[in-house]
Amino acid sequence: MTVRVGIGYDLHALVEGRPLVLGGVEVPYGRGLRGHSDADVLTHAVIDALLGAAALGTIGEHFPDTDPRFAGVSSLALLDETMRLVGAAGYRVVNVDSVVTAQEPRLRAHLGTMALTLAGRLGVDASCVGVKATSPEGLGAMGRREGIAAQAVAVLETRE
Numbered sequence: 001m002t003v004r005v006g007i008g009y010d011l012h013a014l015v016e017g018r019p020l021v022l023g024g025v026e027v028p029y030g031r032g033l034r035g036h037s038d039a040d041v042l043t044h045a046v047i048d049a050l051l052g053a054a055a056l057g058t059i060g061e062h063f064p065d066t067d068p069r070f071a072g073v074s075s076l077a078l079l080d081e082t083m084r085l086v087g088a089a090g091y092r093v094v095n096v097d098s099v100v101t102a103q104e105p106r107l108r109a110h111l112g113t114m115a116l117t118l119a120g121r122l123g124v125d126a127s128c129v130g131v132k133a134t135s136p137e138g139l140g141a142m143g144r145r146e147g148i149a150a151q152a153v154a155v156l157e158t159r160e
């Protein structure tokens, strides 16, 4: 059996007039993330971790922000397509871990729902998906509430 690990990172700006979607969950907040899709920064980091583990390229290559098909699309749909690619390459998910860096809003109450939502799309039990949140302690762009960032790692194994 072959085991592969991948890493993903993403960052989007916070703007007025957009819903805030993280891990497929809409989080109540006065602003949301700017982007071509729903700008779900956590799901984007998970997608890049999965693609990286399978050496299948990047989210930008598979889902370019110049393609009108992906305008306003739920990033969970992009995750579904990513899982199709990962499966076609002969891999399945062992586990995923992730961390969201956000000064606001407080995310703790939503982390379990995000993990459950992502696990359903990844084809694994919720116990195989970690979603954490950390405060940037007021430092830098994230600390100034200009954006939200996410990092993820994914472990894949070859299917029997």
Ligand code: MG
Pocket: 010, 011, 012, 035, 039, 040, 041, 044
């Ligand atoms: Mg992104």
